[in-house]
Amino acid sequence: MARTSYLFTSESVSEGHPDKICDRISDTVLDAYLEVYPETRLGCETFATTNRVVIGGEVRGPDSVTTEHLVELTRAAIKDIGYEQDGFHWERAQIDVLLHAQSVDIAQGVDAAGNKDEGAGDQGIMFGFACTETPELMPAPLHYAHLILRRLSEARHARQGDAAKLGPDAKSQVTVRYENGRPVGAASIVLSTQHLDESLSSGDVRAIVEPYIRGALPDGWISDATEWHVNPTGKFVIGGPDGDAGLTGRKIIVDTYGGAAPHGGGAFSGKDPTKVDRSAAYAARYLAKNVVAAGLADRATIQLAYAIGVSKPLSIYADLHGTGQVDEAALERVLGEIMDLSPRGIRQHLQLNKPIYARTAAYGHFGREPDADGGFSWEKTDIADALKSALA
Structure with missing residues (x-):
């Protein structure tokens, strides 16, 4: 149970x-x-x-x-x-x-040639997830951890009051209390942020950031029982790559669902959309979000699997976590019918061959508003009605 x-x-x-x-x-x-x-x-x-x-x-x-x-x-x-x-x-x-x-060895597997359609850029498994915990259909702990940092970033860039004393490097962590399966409050909040003024204490930093944190969380989520840990190690002046080396692709759980759902292991950034590590993970999120938006489940996990050079997915798997209103095997069949899940089909359906990726690099690839120029197209819920009709 x-x-x-x-x-x-x-x-x-x-x-x-x-x-x-x-x-x-x-x-x-x-x-x-x-x-x-x-x-x-x-x-x-x-x-x-x-x-x-x-x-x-x-x-x-x-x-x-x-x-x-x-x-x-x-x-x-x-x-x-x-x-x-x-x-x-x-x-x-x-x-x-x-x-x-x-x-050229990779190219020959990916490129279309003769009767061969474009193949996947690599083998692998990709997961998509959605749930009803937030309006964005994202897990609440990650959504609010992202939102805290976005609010602080906006204030820092706008040089709003004492937020101008903060530096670019920061991490957040939110522990959410669930009751009867629903998120109801923040048990603890952790924030470490770089600051430019060396004289600031942890208490000074908390005084700067606390209003933004409270503004990011739902009303009533912070109580006297909420634990706070703001710059718990003390001074944080040396930040960024001068304090710790950085590499592409090391924050794959931050980029996706915060540990609330499985991850196939592949990073996203720096990969063109023929690489299913990226495009199929976007497609899986798109499918999962539309399943939940259609009211077919409160939680949905979709897995896709590919082989390098092969155009069609090896498998489509759906798990509705006991919240589904439809048969999962039937859903798997319909998902493959409603959307062409070949690498080319994904790229065309979601219009991924555009310069829309730098904006995805921070604060998550999912749970964002679709942009007018095609950015975050995988966050649309435009096939929800088709899913309902096909499974009626």
């Missing part, structure tokens, strides 16, 4: 976290190529440490995207995040671009 009363915790990290800087740069590189050549193939990794950024990987794209242009875009991204500290400065950091041509 499933537990109905328990504590569950998720974390988030800000756009200035070392790993998130690397995700941002990798996706900025991807956007630069997609903007001029939508059929770009790219697998890009970024490493950052004290005043050093290294961008590597493989690409098949136009020569018009030069090394100099990518260096310029990287500096602009670092500046936008807010790094002008001695150990990591947008203008002074050394930036190396070490991209090389895509492997």
